[in-house]
Amino acid sequence: MASGAEGIVDVTKPSPTARERIVAGAADMISRRGLNATSIRETAKHARAPLGSTYHYFPEGKQQLATEAVRFTGAWAARSLRRELEAGPVAGLRAFLDLWRGIVVDSDFRAGCPVLAVSIEEPPAGETPTALAAAAGVFEEWEGLLAGSLREHGVEPEQAAQLATLIVAAVEGTVAMCRAKRSTQPLDHTAAQLQALVLGAITD
Amino acid sequence: MASGAEGIVDVTKPSPTARERIVAGAADMISRRGLNATSIRETAKHARAPLGSTYHYFPEGKQQLATEAVRFTGAWAARSLRRELEAGPVAGLRAFLDLWRGIVVDSDFRAGCPVLAVSIEEPPAGETPTALAAAAGVFEEWEGLLAGSLREHGVEPEQAAQLATLIVAAVEGTVAMCRAKRSTQPLDHTAAQLQALVLGAITD
DNA sequence: GCGGCTTTATGACAGTCGTTATAAAGCACG
DNA sequence: CGTGCTTTATAACGACTGTCATAAAGCCGC
Numbered sequence: 001m002a003s004g005a006e007g008i009v010d011v012t013k014p015s016p017t018a019r020e021r022i023v024a025g026a027a028d029m030i031s032r033r034g035l036n037a038t039s040i041r042e043t044a045k046h047a048r049a050p051l052g053s054t055y056h057y058f059p060e061g062k063q064q065l066a067t068e069a070v071r072f073t074g075a076w077a078a079r080s081l082r083r084e085l086e087a088g089p090v091a092g093l094r095a096f097l098d099l100w101r102g103i104v105v106d107s108d109f110r111a112g113c114p115v116l117a118v119s120i121e122e123p124p125a126g127e128t129p130t131a132l133a134a135a136a137g138v139f140e141e142w143e144g145l146l147a148g149s150l151r152e153h154g155v156e157p158e159q160a161a162q163l164a165t166l167i168v169a170a171v172e173g174t175v176a177m178c179r180a181k182r183s184t185q186p187l188d189h190t191a192a193q194l195q196a197l198v199l200g201a202i203t204d
Numbered sequence: 205m206a207s208g209a210e211g212i213v214d215v216t217k218p219s220p221t222a223r224e225r226i227v228a229g230a231a232d233m234i235s236r237r238g239l240n241a242t243s244i245r246e247t248a249k250h251a252r253a254p255l256g257s258t259y260h261y262f263p264e265g266k267q268q269l270a271t272e273a274v275r276f277t278g279a280w281a282a283r284s285l286r287r288e289l290e291a292g293p294v295a296g297l298r299a300f301l302d303l304w305r306g307i308v309v310d311s312d313f314r315a316g317c318p319v320l321a322v323s324i325e326e327p328p329a330g331e332t333p334t335a336l337a338a339a340a341g342v343f344e345e346w347e348g349l350l351a352g353s354l355r356e357h358g359v360e361p362e363q364a365a366q367l368a369t370l371i372v373a374a375v376e377g378t379v380a381m382c383r384a385k386r387s388t389q390p391l392d393h394t395a396a397q398l399q400a401l402v403l404g405a406i407t408d
Numbered sequence: 409g410c411g412g413c414t415t416t417a418t419g420a421c422a423g424t425c426g427t428t429a430t431a432a433a434g435c436a437c438g
Numbered sequence: 439c440g441t442g443c444t445t446t447a448t449a450a451c452g453a454c455t456g457t458c459a460t461a462a463a464g465c466c467g468c
Binding site: 128169173174185189192 | 324
C-alpha cells in the first residue's frame with residue numbers, strides 16, 4: 001500500500017487520531033494524484049477509517065478535507081524551515097530542498113507537493129475555494145520565513161522578498177520536473193543555482 | 205464559454221481541422237483542471253466535435269490525447285522561445301515569462317501550464333505513461349534552448365544547464381503560485397530575479 | 409446500570425467517467 | 439451511379455464519484 005504519508009506524519013506522536021490519519025493520508029494522496037483524482041472513499045480506506053467518519057470529521061466535504069491537507073503540509077514544511085533557518089538562509093534553503101527531495105525520492109518519483117497540486121485546479125466560476133486560498137497562504141508563509149531570514153542577514157527587503165518567491169517557485173517547479181523526468185538532476189541543478197544565489201545575496 | 209485555447213492556437217492557420225481543435229482544446233482544459241479532471245466528453249464538446257470523433261482520431265484514448273496536448277503546448281512555447289532567443293538570453297527569458305503571464309492573466313488566473321499539470325499525475329505502478337514522458341521531453345527541449353543560448357553568450361556549459369533548469373522550474377512554479385494567489389506579483393518577483401541572474405551570467 | 413454524546417457502519421442517490429460497438433452519414437474518385 | 443473510405447452519431451457497458459440519510463455501535467460521566 002502507499003506508504004509515503006509516513007514521511008509527513010509527525011513521528012513524535014505515537015498514535016495519531018483517525019482524523020489526523022485522514023488528513024495526512026489525504027495530503028499524501030493529493031500530492032500524488034492531484035485533488036480531483038483523490039476520492040474521499042480511497043482517502044478513508046487509505047487511513048483505515050470508514051467513509052462515514054470522513055463526513056463526520058469534515059462535514060463540509062472534500063473542500064474542507066483538501067483545505068486541511070494543504071494547511072497540514074504547509075505547517076509541516078514551515079516547522080522544518082523555521083528550525084533550520086536559525087542556522088542561516090543557506091541552511092534553511094538546503095533543508096527546504098532536502099525536504100522535497102526526500103518526498104520525491106522516497107516515493108520513487110510518484111509524490112510531490114500537495115500545495116502545488118491544489119493550486120492548479122480550476123476554481124468554480126466566481127468563487128475561490130478555501131483549499132486554493134489555503135494554498136496561497138502556505139506559499140506566503142514559506143516566502144515570509146525565507147524573506148525574513150534573508151533580511152536578518154543583510155538582504156534589502158525588496159530583494160529578499162523577490163528571492164524568497166524565486167526559491168519557493170523554483171523548488172515547486174523543480175519537484176514537478178523531477179517527477180516527469182524520473183530523475184533528481186533538476187533538483188541538483190536548482191539547488192546549486194539557488195545556493196550560489198543566496199550566498200551572493202547575504203552579507204555574512 | 206472558455207476561450208483560453210485561442211491564445212495557444214496558431215492564428216496564422218485560418219480554419220484548424222477538427223483534430224487540431226480537439227488537441228488545442230484538450231491542452232487548454234488540462235492547463236485549467238489537470239489531466240484527471242479533463243474528460244474526453246467535455247474535450248469533444250469544447251471543440252464542437254462529436255465524442256466518437258475523439259476515439260477516431262485518438263484510438264489509444266485519453267493517454268494519446270494528453271500526449272499530443274503536451275507536445276502541442278511544448279512546440280508552441282518552443283517556437284516562441286526559439287524566435288526570441290535570437291535576440292539573446294535576456295530577450296528569450298522575457299518572452300518565456302510573458303508567454304505564461306499572458307496565459308495566466310487572460311484566463312483570469314484560471315489556466316496554467318498543461319505540461320506541469322501532466323507532470324504531477326501519479327503514473328500507474330511500474331509503467332511510465334506516454335504523456336508523462338512527453339512532459340519530460342518538453343521540459344528538456346525548453347531547457348536545451350535556453351542553455352544553448354546561454355552558452356552562445358559565454359556561459360560555461362554546466363552553469364548554463366543549471367541556470368536553464370532553474371528558469372524553467374521557476375517559471376512553472378511561479379505560474380502555479382500566481383493562480384493560487386490570484387496575483388501576478390510572483391511573476392514580477394521571479395522575472396526580476398531571473399533577469400538579474402541571466403544578466404550577471406552572460407559575458408556581453 | 410444508563411442516558412447522551414461521539415464514532416462507525418451501511419446503503420442509496422444521481423451523476424460522470426473511459427471505452428467500445430454499431431450504424432448512419434458525408435464524400436472523393438472512377 | 440456506385441464503391442470505399444473517412445467522419446459522425448447514438449447507445450450502452452461497468453465502474454467510480456461526492457454526498458446524504460439512517461441506524462448501529464462504542465464509550466463517557468454519573
